[in-house]
Amino acid sequence: MKNLGKIVLFLLLAQLSATASVKATVDATSIEVGEMVTYSLHLSGVDVDRPTILSLCGTDVISTSSQTSIEMINGDITRKNILSYKFMPQKSCVIEPIEVTIDSKVEKSNSVEIKVGEIVANKDADFILTLETPTKEVYVGEPFEVTLLFKQKSDAEAVDSKFIPPELKGFWIKGESQPQRSQDGKYSVSKVIYTMAAQRVGKLDISKAQIRIASRAHVRDSWGSWIPKIKWRTYYSNELNIDVKALPGGVDLVGNFSINATADKSEINPSEALNITIEVLGNGNLEDIKSFKPYIDGVNIFDEKIVVNGNKLTQKMAFVAESDFVVAPFVLKYFDPITKEIKTVSTNEISIKVKNAKPKEELTIKREEVEPKEVVQTVNFSISNLWIAIIFIVGLASGVLIMLLKPWTILKKEKNISIKDPKTLLIKLFPYRNDEEVQIIIDILEKNIYSDAKIEIDKKLLKEIIKKYNLL
Incomplete structure (x- = not known):
C-alpha cells in the first residue's frame, strides 16, 4: 500500500508538471496617465520559482500579491499560481516576456502592450487639482505666491488620499498658509497659498502636483468574478513656468522696505550698556539681510542674531563706551520691482552722551626752533652733542608713548560702578x-x-x- 501511495503521488506530480505554463495579463490595456494597472502572471506547475519584479514600464511596482488554487476537471488536476503587480505607467509601453522557472524548466510569458494617453481635461471630473500664480516673471529673491486648489464633488467618495507636492528645484518656500475651505457650486474647494522665491536666474519650472485618490469600485478578479475593491487613481495638476531675472549690479535685496532704529536712552554712565533695536518692515527677501553691526572707535558693540518673523526683521545691539559717541545711520539698499528703481532707506543718526566722561586729549608735539650754531671740530664736543641728541630723542619718544597709553587711567579706580x-x-x-x-x-x-x-x-x-x- 505504501508503494501504491508513492506511485499515485508520482503520477499526480508528473501530470501537474506536464501542464507547466506561464501567461501574462493586465486588467486594462488602454488608460490615462495616473491610472493604476495590475499586471498578473498566471503560473501552472508544482515547483514555481517566483520572479522578482521591481519595476514595469519604467516605473516602480507599488504593491504585489499572490493567489494559489488546485482544480480537478475530468480527472485532470491543475495547480495555479497568480502573481499580481500594481504600477502606474507614465507612457505607452510593451512589457516584454518574463522568464519563470517552473519544475526546473524555464518558461516564458507572452508580451503585453499598454497604451497610455494624456489626461483629458474634464471640468466636470470628480476631483480637480490646479496650480495658479498671478505672475510669470520675477527677480531673484523676489517673493511671489502660488495657489494650490483641490476640488472634490460633494457626492464623490474618497476612501483614502495621498498628496504628492510638486518638485520645487531652484525655489525657496518662505511660507505656507493654513488650508482654506469653501464651497463652489457642487464642489468643495480646499486652497493653500505658498509664498516662494527663486534662487537663481533662468526659466524655472514648478512640476505637476499629484494626489492619489482611493475609491470603491467593482472589478473582475483573476477568476472572472465581480468583487468590490479599492481602486487608486492619481490626479495631476498643471505645470507652472517662471521666468527669473537677475537683480541690477550692487543690489542683493528686492522688494519694498522701511527701516527704523530706536535707543532705550540717550544718556548713559561710563561702562553702562546702551541698547539699540533695529526693525525692518516690508515684503522682500528679509532673510538675505546681514548684520547691521557697525564699527565705532572706542566703543564695544555686542550684536544679537537677526530674527525674521513674517514681514518683520529685528536685530538688537548693545553699545558700551567711556566717552560720548555717535551711531551713524543704518542704511538699506534694495531694488523695487514695481518702479524698477534702486532705492535707499536709512535711520536717523543717534548721539549718545556719557556722563562724567573726560574729553579726549589731542596729542600735539611742539619742536623748538634751534638756530644754527657754528660747529667746533673737536672730538670731545662731537661726542657730547651725540649723547644730547640721543637723550632728546629717547625722552621725546617716551613722552609720546606715555601720552598715547595714558597709564594713569589704568591705576585710576572707577567710581560708582x-x-x-x-x-x-x-x-x-x-x-x-x-x-x-x-x-x-x-x-x-x-x-x-x-x-x-x-x-x-x-x-x-x-x-x-x-x-x-x-x-x-
Missing part, C-alpha cells in the same frame, strides 16, 4: 577673554543679559578671577 552689575562685570572681564576661565563667565553673562537666561555663575571661580586681575 558695582562689580555685581552683570553688564559692568561683562565689560570689566572682556579684556581678559583669552583666559579660558574668564571666557566661561563671559558666556554665562551674555546669555543672561541678551537671551534672558538665568544661569548661575560659579561664585568661587568669579572671586578667583576678580582677585587674579584686581578688578575691584
Whole structure:
C-alpha cells in the first residue's frame, strides 16, 4: 500500500508538471496617465520559482500579491499560481516576456502592450487639482505666491488620499498658509497659498502636483468574478513656468522696505550698556539681510542674531563706551520691482552722551626752533652733542608713548560702578577673554543679559578671577 501511495503521488506530480505554463495579463490595456494597472502572471506547475519584479514600464511596482488554487476537471488536476503587480505607467509601453522557472524548466510569458494617453481635461471630473500664480516673471529673491486648489464633488467618495507636492528645484518656500475651505457650486474647494522665491536666474519650472485618490469600485478578479475593491487613481495638476531675472549690479535685496532704529536712552554712565533695536518692515527677501553691526572707535558693540518673523526683521545691539559717541545711520539698499528703481532707506543718526566722561586729549608735539650754531671740530664736543641728541630723542619718544597709553587711567579706580552689575562685570572681564576661565563667565553673562537666561555663575571661580586681575 505504501508503494501504491508513492506511485499515485508520482503520477499526480508528473501530470501537474506536464501542464507547466506561464501567461501574462493586465486588467486594462488602454488608460490615462495616473491610472493604476495590475499586471498578473498566471503560473501552472508544482515547483514555481517566483520572479522578482521591481519595476514595469519604467516605473516602480507599488504593491504585489499572490493567489494559489488546485482544480480537478475530468480527472485532470491543475495547480495555479497568480502573481499580481500594481504600477502606474507614465507612457505607452510593451512589457516584454518574463522568464519563470517552473519544475526546473524555464518558461516564458507572452508580451503585453499598454497604451497610455494624456489626461483629458474634464471640468466636470470628480476631483480637480490646479496650480495658479498671478505672475510669470520675477527677480531673484523676489517673493511671489502660488495657489494650490483641490476640488472634490460633494457626492464623490474618497476612501483614502495621498498628496504628492510638486518638485520645487531652484525655489525657496518662505511660507505656507493654513488650508482654506469653501464651497463652489457642487464642489468643495480646499486652497493653500505658498509664498516662494527663486534662487537663481533662468526659466524655472514648478512640476505637476499629484494626489492619489482611493475609491470603491467593482472589478473582475483573476477568476472572472465581480468583487468590490479599492481602486487608486492619481490626479495631476498643471505645470507652472517662471521666468527669473537677475537683480541690477550692487543690489542683493528686492522688494519694498522701511527701516527704523530706536535707543532705550540717550544718556548713559561710563561702562553702562546702551541698547539699540533695529526693525525692518516690508515684503522682500528679509532673510538675505546681514548684520547691521557697525564699527565705532572706542566703543564695544555686542550684536544679537537677526530674527525674521513674517514681514518683520529685528536685530538688537548693545553699545558700551567711556566717552560720548555717535551711531551713524543704518542704511538699506534694495531694488523695487514695481518702479524698477534702486532705492535707499536709512535711520536717523543717534548721539549718545556719557556722563562724567573726560574729553579726549589731542596729542600735539611742539619742536623748538634751534638756530644754527657754528660747529667746533673737536672730538670731545662731537661726542657730547651725540649723547644730547640721543637723550632728546629717547625722552621725546617716551613722552609720546606715555601720552598715547595714558597709564594713569589704568591705576585710576572707577567710581560708582558695582562689580555685581552683570553688564559692568561683562565689560570689566572682556579684556581678559583669552583666559579660558574668564571666557566661561563671559558666556554665562551674555546669555543672561541678551537671551534672558538665568544661569548661575560659579561664585568661587568669579572671586578667583576678580582677585587674579584686581578688578575691584
